[in-house]
Amino acid sequence: MPQAGEILMLSDGRQFRLSGAESGPRGWWFTAAAVDGSSILQGNLEFAWDPEARVWREERARPVEPSETSLPRSLRGAGAPKQKQPG
Numbered sequence: 001m002p003q004a005g006e007i008l009m010l011s012d013g014r015q016f017r018l019s020g021a022e023s024g025p026r027g028w029w030f031t032a033a034a035v036d037g038s039s040i041l042q043g044n045l046e047f048a049w050d051p052e053a054r055v056w057r058e059e060r061a062r063p064v065e066p067s068e069t070s071l072p073r074s075l076r077g078a079g080a081p082k083q084k085q086p087g
Helices: none
Strands: 007-009 015-024 027-034 040-045 047-050 055-058
Touching: none
Parallel strands: 007 055
Antiparallel strands: 007 015, 015 027, 027 040, 047 055
């Protein structure tokens, strides 16, 4: 379990010192301050302990294929061409 004072390293390399974390159904709810003091981060992430670096890291999310309807209309497939009805 993440403890106050431990480091959370984001995937972009930024480091934050945890001030608190609670387990939730979708990961950890946490508050952390940037190591350089420039900002505070609050959020909900899944963490994994990196024993070599002795930091918490974001767990990688599994890639999810977007459904056809979740894509913007401009990126959706054209579909089958419409045929004229004999008239």
